[in-house]
Amino acid sequence: MPEQLSRLDWRKLVVTAVLFALSILFLLPFFWMLVTSFKIENDVFVYPIQWIPKQWNAIANYKEVWFGDYPFYVYYLNSIKVGVITTLISCATASLAAYGFSKVRFKASGYLFVIVLATYMVPNQAILVPQFILYRNIGLFDSLFGLIIIGSFSVLGTFMLRQFFMGIHQEYIESAKIDGAGHFRAFWSIAMPLVKPAVATYAILRFIWTWNDYQNPLIFLRTDKLYTIPLAMQKFTSMSGEFYSLIMAAAVSAIVPLLVVFIIGQRSVIDGIALGGVKG
Amino acid sequence: MEQPAATPLIAEPKRGKRLTIRNNETMAGWLFVSPMLIGVTILVLLPILATLALSFADWNFVQGWNGIHWIGFDNFSKLLDDPAFTRSVRNNLVFLLAVPAYMIVSMVLAILIDRYVYWKGFFKVAYFMPYISSIVAVAIVWQVLFQPSYGPINEMLKAIGIDNPPMWIADPKFALTSIIMITVWVSIGFNLIIYIAGLQSIPRDLYEAADIDGANAWVKFARITFPLLSPTSFFLLVTGIISSFKVFDIIAVMTQGGPIGSTSLMVWYLYDQAFNNLKIGYSSSVAVVLFLFVLLITAGQWIAQKKWVNY
Numbered sequence: 001m002p003e004q005l006s007r008l009d010w011r012k013l014v015v016t017a018v019l020f021a022l023s024i025l026f027l028l029p030f031f032w033m034l035v036t037s038f039k040i041e042n043d044v045f046v047y048p049i050q051w052i053p054k055q056w057n058a059i060a061n062y063k064e065v066w067f068g069d070y071p072f073y074v075y076y077l078n079s080i081k082v083g084v085i086t087t088l089i090s091c092a093t094a095s096l097a098a099y100g101f102s103k104v105r106f107k108a109s110g111y112l113f114v115i116v117l118a119t120y121m122v123p124n125q126a127i128l129v130p131q132f133i134l135y136r137n138i139g140l141f142d143s144l145f146g147l148i149i150i151g152s153f154s155v156l157g158t159f160m161l162r163q164f165f166m167g168i169h170q171e172y173i174e175s176a177k178i179d180g181a182g183h184f185r186a187f188w189s190i191a192m193p194l195v196k197p198a199v200a201t202y203a204i205l206r207f208i209w210t211w212n213d214y215q216n217p218l219i220f221l222r223t224d225k226l227y228t229i230p231l232a233m234q235k236f237t238s239m240s241g242e243f244y245s246l247i248m249a250a251a252v253s254a255i256v257p258l259l260v261v262f263i264i265g266q267r268s269v270i271d272g273i274a275l276g277g278v279k280g
Numbered sequence: 281m282e283q284p285a286a287t288p289l290i291a292e293p294k295r296g297k298r299l300t301i302r303n304n305e306t307m308a309g310w311l312f313v314s315p316m317l318i319g320v321t322i323l324v325l326l327p328i329l330a331t332l333a334l335s336f337a338d339w340n341f342v343q344g345w346n347g348i349h350w351i352g353f354d355n356f357s358k359l360l361d362d363p364a365f366t367r368s369v370r371n372n373l374v375f376l377l378a379v380p381a382y383m384i385v386s387m388v389l390a391i392l393i394d395r396y397v398y399w400k401g402f403f404k405v406a407y408f409m410p411y412i413s414s415i416v417a418v419a420i421v422w423q424v425l426f427q428p429s430y431g432p433i434n435e436m437l438k439a440i441g442i443d444n445p446p447m448w449i450a451d452p453k454f455a456l457t458s459i460i461m462i463t464v465w466v467s468i469g470f471n472l473i474i475y476i477a478g479l480q481s482i483p484r485d486l487y488e489a490a491d492i493d494g495a496n497a498w499v500k501f502a503r504i505t506f507p508l509l510s511p512t513s514f515f516l517l518v519t520g521i522i523s524s525f526k527v528f529d530i531i532a533v534m535t536q537g538g539p540i541g542s543t544s545l546m547v548w549y550l551y552d553q554a555f556n557n558l559k560i561g562y563s564s565s566v567a568v569v570l571f572l573f574v575l576l577i578t579a580g581q582w583i584a585q586k587k588w589v590n591y
Contacts, residue, residue, distance in 0.1 A: 015396040019389070023406040026465070030409060032432065033421050045427075047435040093315045100312025106305050112313060119324045121578055123526045125547045126567035129334065129554050130327035153319030183308040212414045214529045219555070230416040234533055237420050244424055251417040262412050263405075269412075270404060273470065274477030 030255070037061055037249035044244045061249040070239065072253055074225055075232040082144055082228055083210045086151040090206050091199055094157030095165075099187045101158070102165040103173050113162075120155040128219055135220055142222045150220060151210055157202050164198040165191060201272030204265040208258055229254045331571075334564035341558050348561075355565035365566065367541050368549040371456055372525060372573075375463075375545060379520035382464040382471055383513065389468070390475030391505065404473065411469035419533040422462050423449065449535055452542040459530060459543055466530075471516055478512030479505070518581045522574055546570050 035051060036044055038058040043050060066072045101113045131150070132141075140146030168191055176186040192199070214230040221227060227235065233254055237247050262269060335356070338349040359365050393403050410418060425433050426448040437445040446454045482505065490500050528547045531537060537544035537552060544552070546566060554563035 012396055012398060015392055016398045019392060019397055019403055022389075023403060026406055026409060026468075029418075029421050029425060030413070032425070033417075045430045045432070045435075047430075047432070047439070049432055049435075093319060097313045097316035100309050104305060104309040104312055106309030108306075109309055109313075112317065115325075116316065116320055119320055119328070121574060122324070122328055123522075123547065123570055123574055125526065125528060125550055126571050127324060127327035127331055128551070129560055129564060129567070130330035131323065133330075134322075134327065149319075150323060153316055153323060155320065155324075158316055183312070187312070208412055212416075214414075214416050214532070218532070230414050230529075233414070233416050233420065247420060247424070251414075251420055254414045254417045258412055258414065266405065270408070270473055273473050
């Protein structure tokens with residue numbers, strides 16, 4: 001034991017301690033949120049802060065949030081529906097396009113790719129109004145389907161996956177075609193298995209972004225029962241005004257599924273972000 | 281498959297076949313990219329053109345298509361005289377300060393986490409938490425924490441002897457600063473991860489060589505780490521600046537641009553004009569200005585990259 005201790009670098013220990021103290025700044029708001037969601041309303045702003053609730057009200061709080069006037073289970077189902085389907089379609093369109101732009105040699109490829117990529121530069125808020133008018137006119141406004149469609153064509157995803165498809169040797173594709181396979185076979189049986197980890201990373205990121213998306217539901221949904229979690233949270237907050245314990249219970253409910261997804265896919269999320277340098 | 285290296289002599293007799301193969305390739309190519317292409321054309325390209333067109337119009341939703349009046353550059357000249365708009369632009373420029381702030385903190389943290397700590401994994405996840413959390417939930421939590429009269433932060437400040445703590449997001453002088461602080465808090469995780477990736481691509485033997493020459497920690501930072509991180513820093517600076525022009529959620533949830541316009545950013549102003557005031561033409565001209573800003577930054581990036589970045 002003493003040997004092990006002496007091998008501990010004291011400098012490293014000090015830095016670890018300092019960074020740990022600093023990380024409290026990042027974790028404490030989440031902890032406060034969690035603790036508050038367990039309290040009775042009267043104890044929320046008691047100072048000094050009760051880090052362990054004196055009176056537990058967890059079950060009643062969560063019951064109110066999940067099955068009360070703003071039933072979160074409805075918004076959960078909406079968010080899951082939109083999150084899962086958007087992720088699936090987006091992965092499909094992005095990987096098809098990524099393959100097309102990297103492994104099929106056709107004349108217009110270069111121009112088309114530049115055009116698609118250039119649209120990424122435009123801040124999405126700049127085109128909200130025409131999108132809104134379009135949606136009103138083609139009947140996609142105020143529907144979950146419309147919300148799914150708006151998130152299903154990701155230029156960023158195409159760009160990210162294309163990088164990985166380019167890493168596959170063209171010979172693999174060529175030899176599959178010599179064996180009589182068409183491009184679609186080559187895509188599905190050869191290229192896709194090779195880039196599976198990249199697609200998984202993109203899928204997790206897309207799910208997180210869709211789950212957290214506030215702006216699109218705000219613009220494209222009107223009906224209460226179609227709300228996804230972030231929009232529902234904000235409406236819930238402006239409605240229930242002073243009931244902070246309930247608001248925090250809602251916030252915890254909104255964050256926990258993401259935390260689960262993140263912890264399961266932690267490595268691929270962090271590596272994926274580092275690799276692609278991508279930003280929601 | 282195309283075979284560009286094939287000599288004409290061999291290619292000649294096969295001409296017919298090669299043409300069909302090429303046609304098949306073209307066909308396959310278009311098929312693969314067409315779902316994305318159709319989606320992007322309808323949902324992005326056409327709206328971009330529509331925004332450009334509408335920026336020359338005076339129109340609101342309720343009037344119907346016949347209510348459009350084409351007024352040339354009037355919207356843009358009105359923007360210049362609109363104090364609420366110029367204030368939003370100014371706020372956007374102030375907001376840029378968040379970018380170097382979180383970049384510096386992230387770089388220092390990344391260097392420390394990469395070399396000098398135990399439990400790397402814990403720190404990566406801890407600092408990353410705000411980034412993956414729903415920004416709406418985060419904004420609401422901070423709104424409560426910053427509550428001026430009985431929120432936990434001001435209670436703590438009072439407890440350590442500050443009698444008149446700032447009113448934070450309720451005070452026009454402090455609101456933008458508060459939002460910037462929260463943005464820094466949220467953005468550190470992302471920047472940290474990218475910096476750690478950048479650090480790991482620096483060859484270790486450079487540091488070993490420096491050690492042999494007796495260089496101290498500062499010299500190693502100034503001569504090796506900082507210059508070799510410059511592509512990463514540059515990438516983060518550009519994406520950071522661009523994303524600062526897209527900040528919307530946190531404003532919409534926490535302040536709605538207020539109090540008295542002190543946190544109105546261009547994107548918020550655009551949204552407010554379009555969806556609260558129903559001035560479609562006017563808000564489209566804001567969108568065009570916003571787009572021009574982003575275009576300028578991107579163009580600037582191309583020029584600057586050649587000059588300042590060491591590879």
